[in-house]
Amino acid sequence: MKIGILKETQKGERRVCISPTIAKQLIEKGFEILVEEDAGVNSSFKNSDYEKIGASVEIRGVVFKEAKVLVKINPFDEEDLKLIDNSHILMSQLFHKSHPDLIKAIAEKGATAFSMDAMPRISRAQDMDVLSSQSNLAGYKAVILGAYEMTKIFPLMMTAAGTITPSRVLVYGVGVAGLQAIATAKRLGAVVEATDIRMETKEQTESLGAKFISVDNSGEEKAEGGYAKAASEDYARRQKEAVNKSLFQADLVITTAMVPGRKSPILITEEQIKQMKNGAVIIDLAAAQGGNVELSKLNKTVIKDGVKIIGTTISPESVSTNASDLYGKNMFNFLKHLIKDNEFVWDLEEEITDETLIVHNGKIRKNGKTE
Ligand code: NAD
Numbered sequence: 001m002k003i004g005i006l007k008e009t010q011k012g013e014r015r016v017c018i019s020p021t022i023a024k025q026l027i028e029k030g031f032e033i034l035v036e037e038d039a040g041v042n043s044s045f046k047n048s049d050y051e052k053i054g055a056s057v058e059i060r061g062v063v064f065k066e067a068k069v070l071v072k073i074n075p076f077d078e079e080d081l082k083l084i085d086n087s088h089i090l091m092s093q094l095f096h097k098s099h100p101d102l103i104k105a106i107a108e109k110g111a112t113a114f115s116m117d118a119m120p121r122i123s124r125a126q127d128m129d130v131l132s133s134q135s136n137l138a139g140y141k142a143v144i145l146g147a148y149e150m151t152k153i154f155p156l157m158m159t160a161a162g163t164i165t166p167s168r169v170l171v172y173g174v175g176v177a178g179l180q181a182i183a184t185a186k187r188l189g190a191v192v193e194a195t196d197i198r199m200e201t202k203e204q205t206e207s208l209g210a211k212f213i214s215v216d217n218s219g220e221e222k223a224e225g226g227y228a229k230a231a232s233e234d235y236a237r238r239q240k241e242a243v244n245k246s247l248f249q250a251d252l253v254i255t256t257a258m259v260p261g262r263k264s265p266i267l268i269t270e271e272q273i274k275q276m277k278n279g280a281v282i283i284d285l286a287a288a289q290g291g292n293v294e295l296s297k298l299n300k301t302v303i304k305d306g307v308k309i310i311g312t313t314i315s316p317e318s319v320s321t322n323a324s325d326l327y328g329k330n331m332f333n334f335l336k337h338l339i340k341d342n343e344f345v346w347d348l349e350e351e352i353t354d355e356t357l358i359v360h361n362g363k364i365r366k367n368g369k370t371e
Helices: 018-026 047-052 060-066 078-083 100-108 123-129 130-149 176-187 201-207 235-247 270-274 318-340 351-356
Strands: 001-004 034-038 055-056 069-071 089-092 111-113 157-159 160-166 168-172 191-195 250-254 281-284 302-303 307-311 357-360 363-366
Touching: 001 089, 018 047, 018 318, 034 047, 047 055, 055 060, 055 351, 060 078, 100 363, 111 191, 123 351, 130 176, 130 250, 130 270, 130 307, 130 318, 157 363, 168 176, 168 235, 176 191, 176 201, 176 250, 191 235, 235 270, 270 307, 318 351, 351 357
Parallel strands: 001 034, 001 069, 034 055, 069 089, 089 111, 168 191, 168 250, 250 281, 281 307
Antiparallel strands: 111 357, 157 160, 302 307, 357 363
């Protein structure tokens, strides 16, 4: 079966969906790999790196004509749609809930499409979960960005000129990004604290050597499928009471709290910022979903009362080599799951297939039922 690796066209995107290392593993599994010319250049992979492992590098039109499976990171765009027909099986993050027109257009072409961001949060799907693999890198990069923006260093340092006390880092939201932020800040020598509405994250936080700030979550709706539910106003008040002391002492705050399908909760208000340390930095990783900080703006730095608030997603583009390797490995595992003996299995009752298959032979599916 021929798999086409397409070059990303979205502005600012530097990743490629399958790196040469992973393409080699697919070839060893019996797949033929076609790569659109220069697909990997922004992730430091040359065309010759793909050719060396046995893939063929082709112009765009040839990849669409020859490959049955077309793989991307970002949703297929209008230019892609012109070249898509009913022989194609598309795989990318489609963000289908916010792109109904794209889904309709794919269906009109009679094609089939899987959405990587619809991966269920079950143990056996973990190695196919692109949202997790990419958030992990975002958590790491948030700490690096914070270190760059701070006017202090992280570790305790004893020098002849005096002792430097370690910086204090506070992480809101101990999901995939938050856990990696905790681990990275600890490795750099900071004193780290974290909080989350899901109490099961206490043990995970402590296993990394950080302190967990517990907030009584009794009365809150319980999380489902690994996701958090929106917190009540009463919880937000209790959270402030529990966390404020640490917030007002923190040198770096990283906020990652998200609630799938909803606007992110505001966890830090303007009133709280007034009481924070002069020179403190907040990296709001939830900025694209509305932000966890009242004053944050996506892709902007706002300075208020001496506190620098950076609204970002620190999308994994900024570490595109690793991000491409991990996204590619997720794709490899997904393809291995769907295809046996060079044929798609099409087990529509199976949970991973059911949830990720959005359009099947031109029909839009909903909750696993073909309309
Ligand atoms: P996320 O990005 O949706 O949210 C980040 C964190 O913010 C979560 O831990 C959430 O509980 C927390 N949060 C939400 N509202 C909050 C509030 N008001 N106050 C404090 N914290 C708040 O989550 P995520 O990082 O994608 O993952 C969450 C969990 O799901 C993790 O435990 C992860 O391991 C699990 N997960 C499992 C799989 C799988 O099994 N295949 C895949 C992905 C994630």
